[in-house]
Amino acid sequence: MSSYTPYFEFNRKKWASLRNHTPLPLTEEELDNLKGINEEISIQEVEEVYLPLTRLINLHVEASQQLNTATSSFLKTDAKKVPYIIGIAGSVAVGKSTTARLLQTLLSRWDNHRNVGLVTTDGFLYPNDLLEEKGLMKRKGFPESYDTQKLINLIGDVKAGKNKVEVPIYSHLKYDILPNEVQTICNPDILIVEGVNVLQVDKENQVFVSDFFDFSLYVDADVNDIERWYVERFLLLQKTAFQSPESYFHRYIDFSKEQAIKKATQIWEEINLKNLHENILPTKGRAKLVLKKGSEHKVENIFLQK
Numbered sequence: 001m002s003s004y005t006p007y008f009e010f011n012r013k014k015w016a017s018l019r020n021h022t023p024l025p026l027t028e029e030e031l032d033n034l035k036g037i038n039e040e041i042s043i044q045e046v047e048e049v050y051l052p053l054t055r056l057i058n059l060h061v062e063a064s065q066q067l068n069t070a071t072s073s074f075l076k077t078d079a080k081k082v083p084y085i086i087g088i089a090g091s092v093a094v095g096k097s098t099t100a101r102l103l104q105t106l107l108s109r110w111d112n113h114r115n116v117g118l119v120t121t122d123g124f125l126y127p128n129d130l131l132e133e134k135g136l137m138k139r140k141g142f143p144e145s146y147d148t149q150k151l152i153n154l155i156g157d158v159k160a161g162k163n164k165v166e167v168p169i170y171s172h173l174k175y176d177i178l179p180n181e182v183q184t185i186c187n188p189d190i191l192i193v194e195g196v197n198v199l200q201v202d203k204e205n206q207v208f209v210s211d212f213f214d215f216s217l218y219v220d221a222d223v224n225d226i227e228r229w230y231v232e233r234f235l236l237l238q239k240t241a242f243q244s245p246e247s248y249f250h251r252y253i254d255f256s257k258e259q260a261i262k263k264a265t266q267i268w269e270e271i272n273l274k275n276l277h278e279n280i281l282p283t284k285g286r287a288k289l290v291l292k293k294g295s296e297h298k299v300e301n302i303f304l305q306k
């Protein structure tokens with residue numbers, strides 16, 4: 001069997017050692033910010049895994065900005081800022097949103113890219129009334145449940161330097177698109193695009209979401225760990241967000257722990273696990289970098305495409 005591999009492969013220790021050349025201490029304020037993103041995040045994880053990753057991305061952004069300047073000098077035009085776009089893919093509940101918010105905070109600490117925008121693709125899901133009409137409520141997160149062309153158009157506008165773009169907002173509380181609310185992205189230095197579908201390609205579109213990406217991550221973990229994280233998140237939300245009468249899942253607040261685990265497992269198996277195998281896992285090989293997590297979200301291996 002060929003020993004050739006398209007990846008540089010790092011275990012955690014080797015990856016963390018890459019930081020030794022560029023000590024990147026976190027300030028107290030930055031540590032507080034990170035805890036605000038997710039209480040569970042270990043600072044050791046940030047310093048050994050995510051700080052070296054942001055240093056790598058910073059080097060790529062610098063090179064990309066130099067390339068844009070070279071193109072402008074060839075064209076004899078003023079160098080216009082071209083946003084650097086990073087995609088983050090992976091299963092539901094694998095930790096994409098947490099990783100995205102972490103990278104957004106860490107990347108914004110570099111002088112040459114302070115403005116880091118973050119878009120989640122769940123804002124491009126069709127609204128529930130449309131999904132109901134199409135019989136797609138049990139396909140939420142599958143390719144057909146998204147207005148992919150709208151997502152492609154948005155990312156294309158950002159890449160083209162459109163100053164202000166409006167992004168639809170999905171509420172996990174209401175489990176639906178918020179009809180009258182938008183998020184505004186204003187000419188970012190970096191735009192992070194996070195969602196299960198960001199590396200997918202399909203027959204309908206000649207242009208794919210990932211065609212606009214300068215860098216991409218796939219957050220990977222053992223399916224059993226991800227299922228456990230999904231159920232744990234469901235149980236936590238049952239005691240918190242679901243308590244609100246506005247919550248789509250308010251109906252489950254009186255479930256016993258066993259009933260809640262059963263319901264979460266049923267949703268996981270019927271929808272998210274099926275989607276993972278059919279549409280998400282097959283996109284892992286398209287990512288520039290794969291973060292392979294062990295149990296408890298600790299990154300154990302990093303695979304960087306050559």
Ligand SMILES: Nc1ncnc2c1ncn2[C@@H]1O[C@H](COP(=O)(O)OP(=O)(O)O)[C@@H](O)[C@H]1O
Nearest residue numbers: 040041091092093094095096097098229233297
């Ligand atoms: N690095 C991490 N350390 C600890 N817990 C994490 C980490 N990343 C995610 N989690 C937890 O795992 C669950 C899923 O994370 P989330 O970011 O919501 O995933 P996704 O956006 O992929 O659905 C959440 O309960 C979150 O708190």
Ligand SMILES: CC(C)(COP(=O)(O)O)[C@@H](O)C(=O)NCCC(=O)O
Nearest residue numbers: 091092093122140141195196267271
């Ligand atoms: C909105 C999602 C499709 C994708 O979420 P993401 O992982 O991209 O944050 C997912 O959270 C979802 O709602 N899936 C449907 C089944 C479920 O309720 O988990």
